[in-house]
């Protein structure tokens with residue numbers, strides 16, 4: 737559904753991604769793991785258009801989308817949920833969710849209908865619609881961020897460290913939401929420091945090191961690989 741081939745990208749001081757190849761199957765949930773600085777978040781930024789690759793191809797929906805403007809990519813169905821604090825705390829939950837539809841803001845009936853669907857799918861949205869987003873717990877805020885990302889019915893959702901700062905109960909909420917996305921036919925790409933959690937909710941795992949893919953397999957195979965355990969998971973299980 738999306739494939740990256742020979743992608744080189746960086747921030748001016750040399751390439752962080754060094755000929756990265758990555759393929760995501762339609763409707764799969766994939767988690768990228770790897771040591772700090774491996775380039776995991778850079779992969780997400782390159783797909784969502786925040787960073788244009790210097791070389792290489794990113795194919796999505798039959799086109800090479802490398803270097804396209806983020807707004808065009810959102811319209812094409814690719815949305816990234818930022819790492820943290822992506823909500824406007826003084827605005828209500830409803831207003832925050834509706835912001836996810838900004839690019840189609842003139843289509844009021846579509847946005848109302850879409851919001852109603854999301855409020856049904858995520859009871860929290862309906863229950864706390866009028867509350868300032870700043871009053872929610874960390875896990876609840878994450879749910880609102882996810883709902884906002886789904887406003888324009890994306891095909892591919894990119895999640896950067898969804899577990900960051902969450903307690904164990906909220907992690908369950910994140911896992912449930914990823915399952916909801918999978919059931920709606922959305923392809924999900926996650927970057928996680930919490931390797932056990934990330935691979936636990938994913939079908940596929942990708943191990944990155946120094947801007948390249950070291951291993952791509954089922955999430956379970958990677959979790960169970962003793963070498964991976966020693967290298968990246970903080971010791972063998």
Ligand SMILES: Nc1ncnc2c1ncn2[C@@H]1O[C@H](COP(=O)(O)OP(=O)(O)OP(=O)(O)O)[C@@H](O)[C@H]1O
Nearest residue numbers: 747752770771772773774775776777778779927929
């Ligand atoms: N905006 C930026 N400007 C300059 N360098 C950056 C920027 N963002 C990241 N880098 C550098 O690119 C390299 C890869 O960063 P990236 O965030 O992709 O790694 P990561 O694998 O996600 O690691 P981490 O888990 O530590 O975030 C790092 O050396 C980092 O310092």
